[in-house]
Amino acid sequence: MMLKNKWYIVLSSEEVKRNRITRARRFGIDIVFWRDSKNEVHAIDAKCPHRGANLGLGEIVNDCVQCPYHGFLYDGNGIAVLIPSLGKSAKINPNYMVRSSKVKEFMNFIFMWYDDKNPEEDIKWHEGIDSSYSFSTIKETWEVNYTRPIENQLDVSHLPFVHRTTIGRGNRTLVNGPIVELEGDVLNVWVCNEVDMGQIPKKQNEIEKD
Ligand code: FES
Structure with missing residues (x-):
């Protein structure tokens, strides 16, 4: 059970590499993360709403995720911006989308806003610990509530x-x-x-x- 409407660290920055999709299960949902050409991180649900393919097996094309099955392109807001079988000039219903999540990169971590509402607050960081501190990250899974x-x-x-x-x-x-x-x-x-x-x-x- 998570507290809603909070920022949570979901990955370290180095886990989301350029030109590679990272898939991770967070908050009980499979999510794909990627960086666009401006190095901004995006996150959308990994299940393609078309036929349920795993977007984590797709590719990054024009800053979007390309589904490996029929090639639909989803942008960082989860909106389908191209359906190849309809052609590049087709007008796509803007409601055709996959759920996206708000993410921010800060202090070498990827933060995700949980739950569905838009973020209502900035990321809270430890007072007195700024970028002049050096630190490293270790990752360990504990099978317990957080x-x-x-x-x-x-x-x-x-x-x-x-x-x-x-x-x-x-x-x-x-x-x-x-x-x-x-x-x-x-x-x-x-x-x-x-x-x-x-x-x-x-x-x-x-x-x-x-
Ligand atoms: S299953 Fe993703 S485009 Fe068809």
Whole structure:
């Protein structure tokens, strides 16, 4: 169950290469992604509305996706702009289309707006993390609802056990706080774990934020 009317990261930028269609299943739907000649990313459902062929097996032609079966061309809005059997001069009913999704590229990720309405807000990014930071992306599939990994990120007491050689090194098993603040719909968390020398853990209001 996803929250509706939000931007979600659906792919990393490098997964959508030039001159190649990328197919991915997102929000329970098979979707094809591609870049046009201006390098803008587009996304439409992968099932051709004509006879159900997989558009992921098609090609990029004139910035559109060409269906591999009868060659219909769909643009970034999902509109059929050419039906080859009718000829180039045929006027195509503008309602002949496949569902498109709003996508944006930002900070090396492809974001997709879920659900059907037009985006009502800009992409929210982590305050204080801008393009001067270097980062890399790893990809891993967890067979759980997406709320579980978020909850896992907030669970600071597992760090010295599960991640004892990396982010949890130092045997800091004692959890001060943590400080948790909700600003609008942004949750800020400060982790203040310490080595247990027998001291009483500090409460949120006894810790300095740094
Ligand atoms: S199935 Fe796609 S054009 Fe016919």
